[in-house]
Amino acid sequence: MIISGTSGAGKSIRIVEIERNIIREGGTVIAFDINGTHEKVEGEIYNYISAQRDGLNVKLLDTSLVQNGQETMTNLLEYVMTILCPRQLRGAVQQNAVREALKFAIRNQKNFSTEMEAIAEGLNVQDSTEAKGAYRHLCDILEGNIFRCSEKQIIERRLNIISLKGINPKTQKRIIEIFLGVYWKMLRTNENNLKKCTLVIDEFQNLAFETNTVLFQMLTEARKYKLQLILATQTLTVFSKKQLAVINQAAVKLFFQPNVVDIRQIADFIEPGKKENWFAKLRDLKIGQAITVGELEINGHPKSQPIVTYSDYQSKKAAQPPNLPHNIGG
Ligand SMILES: Nc1ncnc2c1ncn2[C@@H]1O[C@H](COP(=O)(O)OP(=O)(O)OP(=O)(O)O)[C@@H](O)[C@H]1O
Ligand SMILES: [Mg+2]
Numbered sequence: 243m244i245i246s247g248t249s250g251a252g253k254s255i256r257i258v259e260i261e262r263n264i265i266r267e268g269g270t271v272i273a274f275d276i277n278g279t280h281e282k283v284e285g286e287i288y289n290y291i292s293a294q295r296d297g298l299n300v301k302l303l304d305t306s307l308v309q310n311g312q313e314t315m316t317n318l319l320e321y322v323m324t325i326l327c328p329r330q331l332r333g334a335v336q337q338n339a340v341r342e343a344l345k346f347a348i349r350n351q352k353n354f355s356t357e358m359e360a361i362a363e364g365l366n367v368q369d370s371t372e373a374k375g376a377y378r379h380l381c382d383i384l385e386g387n388i389f390r391c392s393e394k395q396i397i398e399r400r401l402n403i404i405s406l407k408g409i410n411p412k413t414q415k416r417i418i419e420i421f422l423g424v425y426w427k428m429l430r431t432n433e434n435n436l437k438k439c440t441l442v443i444d445e446f447q448n449l450a451f452e453t454n455t456v457l458f459q460m461l462t463e464a465r466k467y468k469l470q471l472i473l474a475t476q477t478l479t480v481f482s483k484k485q486l487a488v489i490n491q492a493a494v495k496l497f498f499q500p501n502v503v504d505i506r507q508i509a510d511f512i513e514p515g516k517k518e519n520w521f522a523k524l525r526d527l528k529i530g531q532a533i534t535v536g537e538l539e540i541n542g543h544p545k546s547q548p549i550v551t552y553s554d555y556q557s558k559k560a561a562q563p564p565n566l567p568h569n570i571g572g
């Protein structure tokens with residue numbers, strides 16, 4: 243599901259409603275909360291994990307597949323390299339230093355309390371300019387002490403909110419990308435017990451989303467792995483043609499009030515032949531309303547035409563209105 247709309251259009255309010263519906267239907271949600279802006283949710287459906295305070299249980303250097311012959315060490319190293327190394331870390335010699343550090347970390351894991359400490363030491367012991375250069379690119383992750391043993395786990399059938407509050411924006415991005423990389427591998431190697439998870443990422447335009455990035459792969463192959471993704475963005479104009487084509491494959495798209503500069507492009511995106519029609523509809527959307535396109539069903543009946551959906555947010559606080567066909571979710 244792709245959600246777009248300008249600031250204040252109603253994306254976050256709708257997202258939390260969709261999340262509640264998913265939980266009600268027995269699903270599990272993992273939502274990344276970049277700056278503590280996720281709508282507050284009360285009650286026991288909620289599992290709050292602060293990346294900084296609680297840490298995140300993410301294992302990059304898991305050699306179990308190598309040990310039982312399902313994966314080669316080269317493959318494991320390649321995979322860790324792609325998710326750990328940011329785009330800036332391109333030079334072959336620096337990358338090689340990271341690869342050596344990873345081998346060191348795998349060999350010496352048990353002497354360190356976290357994987358990142360082991361990798362950092364693996365770079366330090368090389369004592370070369372390349373290793374120092376690589377360290378500089380990775381230091382926020384290596385020293386951030388985010389990926390560590392944590393008492394807080396993702397809980398099934400809950401709305402798990404991973405808060406990245408208090409972490410600088412560049413590192414927040416890297417943390418989400420690494421989390422997604424590990425999650426994506428678990429899905430593809432089938433040893434993941436969180437299979438029915440829905441991942442929710444607000445402001446996803448800030449994440450690396452070029453060809454070959456994890457997010458790009460996730461969007462392209464989500465169906466194959468039964469991955470549920472909800473991605474929200476304030477704007478679609480930042481994306482390339484190729485990225486828009488992948489975004490367009492999403493099963494459901496919700497277009498809230500766009501930014502004025504985006505309106506034409508989005509009208510064209512909804513239905514190229516009827517641009518003028520959608521232009522007028524987009525312009526007239528009220529807060530909370532979204533033109534909803536894709537594989538829709540209302541009370542069990544498929545609906546092929548785009549519709550305007552709306553959630554009655556104000557009165558919902560008092561009581562849940564029964565059987566309104568407005569709620570898209572689950
Ligand atoms: N369905 C709705 N009915 C009535 N009011 C709404 C509805 N949805 C949102 N609002 C109002 O609009 C405000 C902004 O909504 P929301 O936080 O969801 O915007 P947003 O699209 O997430 O913006 P941003 O991109 O800045 O995060 C809410 O605080 C609420 O007051
Ligand atoms: Mg929001």
